[in-house]
Amino acid sequence: MSKYSEQDLKYAAEFRDGIHKEALARVKTIYPHADRVVDPYPEDAYFQEVWDYPGKWYTMVGTPPGAGSRGNVVGIIVRETLAYYRNTGAAYTDDAFYQLIEKYPDAVCEYCIVNPENRYAITYNVFPYRGVDSHRFALGCAACELFEDGREWSYDIKGARHRKLSNKALFAPANSDGWLNYRKAFLCPPHGNTYTDNDFERVNAVLFPGGEEELEVYRWTTDWSEYFDEGHEWWGALCLTVYDKTLDRFVVIVASATD
Structure with missing residues (x-):
């Protein structure tokens, strides 16, 4: 992670945190006492290296490569988190x-x-x-x-x-x-x-x-x-x-x- 600037790390953390909060809100409709999400993507997956004019690599914060839209990422995290709570035997409620x-x-x-x-x-x-x-x-x-x-x-x-x-x-x-x-x-x-x-x-x-x-x-x-x-x-x-x-x-x- 050292190759990223402090500002890049801050933007990535804020972006990832927003996705986590949205996913957790959905999970809580099933498990009201849930206090965490399971994100299969490491933190550095939220960085993308983009080649752009004038022939230079730029670091951008965004969804993990291949994961699709923000909504897709939220959905993936929700499913992973629900599977975690089910496997740990948490009481299932609605x-x-x-x-x-x-x-x-x-x-x-x-x-x-x-x-x-x-x-x-x-x-x-x-x-x-x-x-x-x-x-x-x-x-x-x-x-x-x-x-x-x-x-x-x-x-x-x-x-x-x-x-x-x-x-x-x-x-x-x-x-x-x-x-x-x-x-x-x-x-x-x-x-x-x-x-x-x-x-x-x-x-x-x-x-x-x-x-x-x-x-x-x-x-x-x-x-x-x-x-x-x-x-x-x-x-x-x-x-x-x-x-x-x-x-x-x-x-x-x-x-x-x-x-």
Whole structure:
């Protein structure tokens, strides 16, 4: 590191520290007591030597070579850090989201977060991630959790059919199309509520701390469980699985209601 000036070292430390803080904030949505991140890149990887006019090498601070954008580096560090906490046996919690959603008792949407520590994840072979198959298995985990493993509502996920949605479609305006989308389900239940778009954004900022770019979304038919029968009467029924690449977890969102 001696070949770099004190000013270069200062800039690199500040740049790296900012990336670490962003990554730690995401990790804390899973492990609220996390106090460190695991960065696979050494400090000197945040320097780049650039040949530029007038035929001279310049030292620049930036993301490690081959790592891509700043967002990519944050995502890599988040995944490395989550793996570290999982391997050390830390208690896996999602307190940040579940504590927040308790403040919205009139919400019809129900949520289930499926991660590698979910008690049904091993049974359903959800991880490692394998595309739409993992989405279906995550849906099975959620059905066990939300439907009390068939004791409250029967279900058969084999009958569920899927269609991939764009990231933007997940957060589309409530009246943007002819089906019951996620925002409409949250804001416009049959009996109404006082929630606003700001509430919707607040909930999803905690649920998906990495933003929408790294989400993979599937919408599923709702003919595979009697849970959805009430919604079929007129208001509608909703079933979504969302894989968050930055956190390596699924969020399953379901809704069904009547008057």
